[in-house]
Amino acid sequence: MDKPANIEIYNELKRRIVEIEYKPGQLISEKQLIEEFGVSRTPVREALLKLSQNGLVDMIPRVGTYVTQVDLNEVKYAYEVKRNLEGLAAELAAQRAGEDDIEELYEIIMRFPQYDLVKDYKKCIKDDQKFHQITRKASRNPILIQTLEELNTKTARFLQYIQYVLDDYNWFHESLKEIAEAIKDRNPKAARIAAEKHTQKFLEQMSRNFFR
Template sequence: MKPSNTYIFETLKKRIINLEMKPGDAVQEKELIEEFGVSRTPVREALIKLGQIGLVETRPRVGTFVTQIDLKSVQNAYEVKKNLEGLAAELAARRAKDDQIKELFVIIERFSGYDIVRDYKLCINDDQRFHQIVRQASGNEMLIEILDQLNTKTARFLQSIEYVIDDFDWFYETLKNMAHAIEARDSEQARKTTEEHTLKFVNQMSRRFFGYMMP
């Protein structure tokens, strides 16, 4: 069975976020057609979707390229995420399935074995996966879509700066607290803990890169 345009889209999105495809790189349609063994249509559909979320841009009569990382766009994404992550956790505490909760604790266990400098890529990826599970567990399709787009911007930025967690103990404990609140079906605590976690992280980013603190 040949890959769908959704599979191609997700594969290329992951490559761009992880900087396997770097800002400014040309996207070669012919090479992608050969790699995935498909016609031009699913590749082009995938590239259109990537363009809609700002990961590639097509220049008429020139080609398609991976976009540059726009710091203002990253800043805007963090400002919006600050409130929406808490809402996702609140809903997840009401709606999360047992297997989703189990995976949250599996991720937390992996964190306990990481070297935060050597394994910064794994830390970023697992942090993104943790929040992805939470928003998927929210069961709100609109919220999931919005947060997916926001996290695409912030994850690529974190990979580009080779971000190392400033206070790993705090980070690890707050993730555990978020997971325990969701497991306990305590929606109020899940939201509160997630908002505190997100705000502290966003303020770290703001001080370092944007020159101000979030309200």
């Protein structure tokens, strides 16, 4: 079944905001969106309202709709919460993941050696996010998945905004492998510890460079 127009528009606008195609502070024209997507005002308005609820746009009456600024404190808090919840997701994934989920994790791990870590920083970020998205999906817990997706939107947008380049590729690659192997081995405790360590190191790196 096709997704409703407002959901498709929401997903596309969210992608543009997270990937910084729409820059912080940029005005979003409802009229242009209506023309671009070939829809009435209602689905565009519904998509923008959902983006507003998720903190990605500010809708100012009689003024316009603007992409929100990146809030460093909000990103820091998101990482702090993600540390434990990503660990829980990996723990549950080790118990519930299907073979297709595990195969997808290993496909991502295999791609990283092909990347130029400077030129391909966007691909690195997207594949890291995809890895954790698969892990969350494999948890088979819809509340956990939704919560982490909302947190991930904040952190992914931040990494794209600062054009984050991995400063320790070997650790990063081995860290993802450690999570995947624990899930494949059906070892919930090891999966949780590996995922928490992975997120904690990101938080430490961000704290040294950006957070107070």
